[in-house]
Structure formats: structure tokens, C-alpha cells
Amino acid sequence: MPVHHFIPEEPLVESLTDALSTPLKLYPTKPEKVYVFGTCLVDLFYPEAGMSGVVLLEHAGVEVLFPQDQTCCGQPAYTSGYKEEARLVALAQMSIFGEDYPIVVPSGSCGGMMKTHYPRLFEGTEHHQQALDFSERIYELTDFLVHVCDLSLEDKGERTKIALHTSCSSRREMKTTDSGKLLLGQLKNVALVEPKKVTECCGFGGAFSVRHSEISSAMVKDKVMHLSNTKADAFLSSDCGCLMNIKGAAEKDKSALTLRRGEHLLSFVARRAGLIADGVEV
Amino acid sequence: MSTTTGSFQQRSDVAIQDKKLRANFLSAMDGLMEKRDLAFDDKTQLEALRILGAQVRQNALVKLPELLVELETKLTQRGVQVHWAQTPDEAVDIIQSITLKEKAQKIIKGKSMVSEEIHLNDKMEQVGVTCLESDLGEYIVQLAKETPSHIVMPAIHKNTAEIADLLHEKTGIERKEDALYMTEQARQQLRKNFMEADIGLSGVNFAVAETGTLCLVENEGNGRLTTTVPKTHIAIMGIEKVVEKLEDTAPLLSLLTRSATGQPITTYFNMISGPRKENELDGPETVHLVLLDHGRTQMYQDDELLDTLRCIRCAACMNHCPVYTRIGGHAYGFTYPGPIGKILMPHLEGLDDTQSLPTASSLCGACAEVCPVKIPIPDLLVRLREEANHPNPQDSYIKGAGIKRHGMEPVLWSMWRWWHQRGTRYHIMTSMLTKLHFLQPSKLAPWTNKRTLPKMAKKSFHQQMKARTDRLKKGALR
Ligand code: SF4
Numbered sequence: 001m002p003v004h005h006f007i008p009e010e011p012l013v014e015s016l017t018d019a020l021s022t023p024l025k026l027y028p029t030k031p032e033k034v035y036v037f038g039t040c041l042v043d044l045f046y047p048e049a050g051m052s053g054v055v056l057l058e059h060a061g062v063e064v065l066f067p068q069d070q071t072c073c074g075q076p077a078y079t080s081g082y083k084e085e086a087r088l089v090a091l092a093q094m095s096i097f098g099e100d101y102p103i104v105v106p107s108g109s110c111g112g113m114m115k116t117h118y119p120r121l122f123e124g125t126e127h128h129q130q131a132l133d134f135s136e137r138i139y140e141l142t143d144f145l146v147h148v149c150d151l152s153l154e155d156k157g158e159r160t161k162i163a164l165h166t167s168c169s170s171r172r173e174m175k176t177t178d179s180g181k182l183l184l185g186q187l188k189n190v191a192l193v194e195p196k197k198v199t200e201c202c203g204f205g206g207a208f209s210v211r212h213s214e215i216s217s218a219m220v221k222d223k224v225m226h227l228s229n230t231k232a233d234a235f236l237s238s239d240c241g242c243l244m245n246i247k248g249a250a251e252k253d254k255s256a257l258t259l260r261r262g263e264h265l266l267s268f269v270a271r272r273a274g275l276i277a278d279g280v281e282v
Numbered sequence: 283m284s285t286t287t288g289s290f291q292q293r294s295d296v297a298i299q300d301k302k303l304r305a306n307f308l309s310a311m312d313g314l315m316e317k318r319d320l321a322f323d324d325k326t327q328l329e330a331l332r333i334l335g336a337q338v339r340q341n342a343l344v345k346l347p348e349l350l351v352e353l354e355t356k357l358t359q360r361g362v363q364v365h366w367a368q369t370p371d372e373a374v375d376i377i378q379s380i381t382l383k384e385k386a387q388k389i390i391k392g393k394s395m396v397s398e399e400i401h402l403n404d405k406m407e408q409v410g411v412t413c414l415e416s417d418l419g420e421y422i423v424q425l426a427k428e429t430p431s432h433i434v435m436p437a438i439h440k441n442t443a444e445i446a447d448l449l450h451e452k453t454g455i456e457r458k459e460d461a462l463y464m465t466e467q468a469r470q471q472l473r474k475n476f477m478e479a480d481i482g483l484s485g486v487n488f489a490v491a492e493t494g495t496l497c498l499v500e501n502e503g504n505g506r507l508t509t510t511v512p513k514t515h516i517a518i519m520g521i522e523k524v525v526e527k528l529e530d531t532a533p534l535l536s537l538l539t540r541s542a543t544g545q546p547i548t549t550y551f552n553m554i555s556g557p558r559k560e561n562e563l564d565g566p567e568t569v570h571l572v573l574l575d576h577g578r579t580q581m582y583q584d585d586e587l588l589d590t591l592r593c594i595r596c597a598a599c600m601n602h603c604p605v606y607t608r609i610g611g612h613a614y615g616f617t618y619p620g621p622i623g624k625i626l627m628p629h630l631e632g633l634d635d636t637q638s639l640p641t642a643s644s645l646c647g648a649c650a651e652v653c654p655v656k657i658p659i660p661d662l663l664v665r666l667r668e669e670a671n672h673p674n675p676q677d678s679y680i681k682g683a684g685i686k687r688h689g690m691e692p693v694l695w696s697m698w699r700w701w702h703q704r705g706t707r708y709h710i711m712t713s714m715l716t717k718l719h720f721l722q723p724s725k726l727a728p729w730t731n732k733r734t735l736p737k738m739a740k741k742s743f744h745q746q747m748k749a750r751t752d753r754l755k756k757g758a759l760r
Contacts, residue, residue, distance in 0.1 A: 042743050044715060044739060045736045045738060046736075046739070072708075077695055081669075081686075081693065082692070085696060089703055091704050094703075113383055172646075201644050201646030208642070208645075209729065213732070219605075243736075248736065249735070250727075252732060266349060
């Protein structure tokens, strides 16, 4: 028999059956308190979205805790391949949400980072179990309002037509595609229209939008086109990255005049429900 | 080796401006996505089948060393000559020496991506042997002196009009934008080639260890002719293509055809077990199998990177990829384009040559969502980005690891980490930024070339929450 000199003697992995199936999504009963993880984009660019989330949670009868020491989930470093840097920042976040309350995040992408990527990030380290436990406590804020808080709202706004952009992370990592629809469904004067290619990425992808700017621009241009074609009055997204990207492109794109209005889903909902006006709590 | 010149950046910038190319890909990919979706109408069943498919592949990988030996034993018993090639050059040498021994002048080829991987056509041309492609798409690509732009549909970048022009110009047939007519004409030409060829060369979709069977999935019958008409048949495959049992091929075949083209099954499914036996009327007199490593055993050593080897080359990931749809296959510059190419090519060619591939993704996850064997492509892209910054490249399983660990980027990330590691530092940074919000630049290329910048808040969420908490506390005290 010839020598198979390049075939290793021993296979290195066990079967990965468990890792292959998608776990069932389970929701807790409505808790007394929750932590809010604000995310760095909400912090610096969309504080109103964070505030709206807080107000909506309280409106649903849940007390909100906001640890001031929180910073960023670590995603920018993680997706850029700087695992060690991401790990150190993630570890800092994991250590400040001490009580066993759920942690709700007004962004599918940061939520996705904490829920689905923290376990991978800490695999093989002493913090792996901590990361697994932590990730189980993470919820996307809209999803939490709809499925845990059972929030009910009264629509105080005029009739309007809205297109909703669902982000890839909320769709594929957080599996919360329906929550935005369900929440908006409570607003009787809001007609929701679905753009074509609704599942396609808007082209943000963090550093990708700068590193491969031509590809990213081509993607967001198409996204703006599909959203504009709905003739909606405005579009909403519950992800600040997508929002920044799509809104920015729509504002620059002369052909997308109708789409110049874009805002965070939570800001829109809180405003319509009369809980926030001009960015201030009512 | 890159198949085209320039960097990924340059190639994709050019491709994205090519309106016709983009239109061709957009309509083709839209069609393929729709067909796949219709073929898997029961999503619960699809999920169950994907789990089964992934398990079958994973099981084969876990037992890879023994399965390869079993495959070799079974095939050898039936008279197939099995060759092992660690590098593309070794594979080419093996095939060249077979042609020499057979005094062959002409090789007719069924579709084989591994033969593309080792650049076989060019290498054979250099020793005076002609390779003729018999798959229709490959035939078109060969006439145009190009490489495949898609792993299942090699000529998908061309529309009917372009193909009509090409066939008219290269073969002299009448120019008619009629797919049926063109197919018929090409078939006539190909028939002749089948009869004249000394050797038939094909790829392999699955190799069954238990029975020693090489399975070939195809639609045009060219695979059947390639592997039966010439007196010698050479099959070439990557070592990961082996499966344990015959029954393993059922779920894989079902997943492959439906994921690739939306077909419940292909027109032909060939099962090859050896050369013509006594009393048999047809089939080749000699059959060879070339098993190629080309970086695969490197991947195999790492239990995360190994997932890449589950791939059954259905191309669903590229059909659903928003990046692939916009730049097409050639812009990637390597044999395998699209998401699978991004996670596979760095292992075959080294990260030093392919470092742009893993970054050219928004990590949207459309690929992993459709992959029939559940390869976590975005995670693997992140992993390859990590490998590019590997602090100790000698510990990595990838050639070219650590390629980006020098320069400004690591320094910037380490600063980023410092600011975000402590709440107090972060507060200093954000309060500086919000105080100076009016100094925010209005232009920040390349972001602002196509977008406006969002306005920085005057009071951060942290600040607003702090003020709110203080207010509430005071209120409660009062
Ligand atoms: S990675 Fe998955 S989807 Fe892509 S070609 Fe391979 S099997 Fe198909």
C-alpha cells in the first residue's frame, strides 16, 4: 500500500450533531427589572432610540437598570479579526450586569454579537461558561417588548405608510424578524409595506462599508431603490448600523426623495404612542 | 495562483461599473434563488435534510483517514489505479505521465472544478496535449479563453446574445439567439470530440468508501460519455469528497441538485466502480483516480476550519450572496468565487495572496442560511480575519497567517480597546466627542462619497440616562 504521507493519523474532531441544530427560542415570563445595554452607536448618534426603548419598557411595567460602566459589545474589533481586543472589551461588559435580569439591546447586530458570538469569542478560555450564561440573557429590545412584555400601545399619530428594513443580524442571528411587524401592527394608523428583496443586506457590515466601499455603495443603492419604490413616507430600522447606512445613502441619492426620512423603529413607536415628543419624554 | 491580474480591490471596482455584467448576474441569480426556494417548499423538511446532510459530511470528515484508505482498497480491488497528489503540480505530473503512457493527444473533459484548481488545461497544453471541455458552459468559457465565473454554471456571466456572438465567431455557425439551436450545434461539435478523444477526464461529486463508487452528478450526458467512450478514464477529486456509505449519497444528492439548480434530481447520476469487465460491451479499459490534497489536510488539523471541507459545491452560497451578485465570479480572481471561495482559497493559496477575500463580506449570513451542509461561513470569515492578525503565525494552520499583524491597524485596535475597556475612560472619550460635536467633519471618504454622515448627539445616551436617574432619585426623595 502506498504511503499516505499527508493524511493525519488521528481525526481531531468528534461529531458535531448538537452544534448543527438550531436551538428553540424560549422567552422568560415578564421580569420586574431589566438591564438595558445601550450600544455605542445609540450612545453617540441615536440616544433618542435608546431613550424610547427605556420609556417603552417602563410603559410595559418593567423597571430599567442602566449600568453607566457599559461601553461597546466589542463587535467592531471582533469582525475585524482582533479577537483579543474584542475579548477584553466583551469581558468588561460581562462583568457589569451582576444581577440575573435579562439584558435587552436596542440593536439586532449588537444583540447578535452578545448572544451568538460571545460563546465563540470565549471558547477555550476560562470565561466560556460565563459567556454562555451571559448570552442566554440577551434579548433584542423590540422582540422583548412584543414577546415578553406583551406591550400594548395606542396610536396617537396621523395616517402614514411605513417601510421596515429588517437587519441581517435580527433576521439570522436573533431570529426576530416578526417583532418589528408585530409592534407596528399595534399602531392602527400605520400601514406597513414590504420592500422587494427585503431579506437582502443593506451593505453596511462595519469596516466592510469603508474597506470595500464600492461594493457596499452598490448594495445600499439598491436597498434605497427598493425602499423608495414602496412609496412609503419613511423607513424604519431597529439597527443603527443599517439606519446610518441607508439613511445616509438616501439623503445623498437625488432619486430617493421620499426616503429622506428614516428613523429607529423604537423612536418612531414611542413618538406615535405619545411617550416621547421632540426627543423628550412626555 | 490568481486566475487574473490586479488586486481584488481593482477587479471588483471595475466589475461593479460593468452594467451589462451586473445585469447578467442579477437576473441569473434571481432565477436560481427562486428555483431553489420552490424546490424546498417544505421548510421544516429542508431543515431536517440540512442537518442530515451536515451530519453525513461531518461523519465522513471525522473518519476521513480510514475512509480514504477503504476507498483506495475497494477501487484497487476492482482494477482502478489510485494516485495521491499533495500539490497541484503533483496532480499535473500524474496526469501527464498517464497521457504519456497512453500516447494520448486529446483529452475530453467533463466538468471538474478540481481540474480548474490545478490549471490542468494550460499545463497539458504545455506538453502538447489538448483538453476539450464537454460541459456546455465550460465549452463556452473555453472558446472565449476565459475561466468559469461560477462553480456550477461556468458561463453564467454571459447572456444569450453574447454566447450567440461567440459561437458564431469561433465555430462559424449561424448567429441565432436561440438557446436550443446553439445547444444542438455545440452538441454536434462535441460528439466528434468524444469519438476522437484518447482520455476522458472527469470530476467526482461523492466517492463512496464502503462500495468504492465514484458518483458523478450532471445534466447533459457529457459526463456519461466522458467516462465511458474513451478507452481511459481519469477521475480527479479533492480528498474531502469521500462519504462512508452508499446510503449517504441520497440526502446529499437531494440537497445538491435542489440547492444548485432547484431540480429534484439531475438528468444523469453516474456511479462508476471500475474499468470495463470481461463480457461488458462498453466502458473504459483503464480507470485512474487522482486524489488531491492542496492544503486540505492543513485545514483538517483545525476543528473549526475543518467545517470548510463539508462543502458539496452546490453554489447556493454564491447564488444568494449580495457581493457575488454584484461583482460576478471573475472579480474574485481565484478558481472558487463567492462565499465558499472566500473561505477556501486562503487555504489553497495562502492568506498572503488572498487577504482581501475574507474582508469582502458584510457578514450578512445569507450564505450560511442556505448552505445545505450548514457551513458557518460568516464565522469562518471572521476566523480567517483573525488568522491574518495571528500573533504567532508558526502556530497557525494557514500559510500567510499573521500577514496583517504589523502596521497601523493593530495599534489602532489596541487604542480602541483601551478606551472601551473601562467605563470611566469611555465617558471621557464620549463626553469629549459630544462636546465637540460641531467639529464633526462633514466629509469622511470613502463613507461620504455615497452617503451623508449621521449627526453626533449633543448629549449621549449615557449622559441622558444619568440625568434621568438623578432626576428620578430627586423626585423620589422629595
Ligand atoms: S459552502 Fe455550502 S452553499 Fe456554498 S457551495 Fe459549499 S455546500 Fe454549497
